[in-house]
Amino acid sequence: QKEVEQNSGPLSVPEGAIASLNCTYSDRGSQSFFWYRQYSGKSPELIMSIYSNGDKEDGRFTAQLNKASQYVSLLIRDSQPSDSATYLCAVRGTSYGKLTFGQGTILTVHP
Amino acid sequence: KAGVTQTPRYLIKTRGQQVTLSCSPISGHRSVSWYQQTPGQGLQFLFEYFSETQRNKGNFPGRFSGRQFSNSRSEMNVSTLELGDSALYLCASSLGLAGGTGELFFGEGSRLTVL
Numbered sequence: 728q729k730e731v732e733q734n735s736g737p738l739s740v741p742e743g744a745i746a747s748l749n750c751t752y753s754d755r756g757s758q759s760f761f762w763y764r765q766y767s768g769k770s771p772e773l774i775m776s777i778y779s780n781g782d783k784e785d786g787r788f789t790a791q792l793n794k795a796s797q798y799v800s801l802l803i804r805d806s807q808p809s810d811s812a813t814y815l816c817a818v819r820g821t822s823y824g825k826l827t828f829g830q831g832t833i834l835t836v837h838p
Numbered sequence: 839k840a841g842v843t844q845t846p847r848y849l850i851k852t853r854g855q856q857v858t859l860s861c862s863p864i865s866g867h868r869s870v871s872w873y874q875q876t877p878g879q880g881l882q883f884l885f886e887y888f889s890e891t892q893r894n895k896g897n898f899p900g901r902f903s904g905r906q907f908s909n910s911r912s913e914m915n916v917s918t919l920e921l922g923d924s925a926l927y928l929c930a931s932s933l934g935l936a937g938g939t940g941e942l943f944f945g946e947g948s949r950l951t952v953l
Contacts, residue, residue: 770928770944815881825894828881
């Protein structure tokens, strides 16, 4: 089992729709969860972090965490063409362990 | 404030050679992490350094090594290059050990091609 798995995609949504990106992780002791965005030809950049069960909202982005199910998701509301990118889920293991990334989900928002 | 600087940006090597990649973190950042990115495997963790000490290590063979200097600059070395080592090598810096917040600031990467 991979340490961090994301829905494979690619995911295509129309402009204005909600994009839902999902991630599961294997280390039950993981404490910190992150979503990075990577535009084509660019480096990843952090867009959201979440540490507690529940929802965390930041503008059009909402991160959701369920530690019991070892599941974290990212919702993008009112998707824009500029949101088209690869979204990477990252999980930090216990005791400041390494930050492990999922394979990424390619999101395309079409006008 | 300057970002993370990686050199060289592009390089071509042949099998059996070795390569050294350099990373200068954001000023004040003490942690440097290295990742290998390939289309098939995604971002794979290589190692993390904090205060000149390797704090975490990924599942790569011993041909991959690294170090960090007192000014937080880091280098990674790959010896006896194989075709499969062709990849984008990304360096990321963070303020404290593993960032705590997980906020890694990535450089633009060094793209290595092994022929």
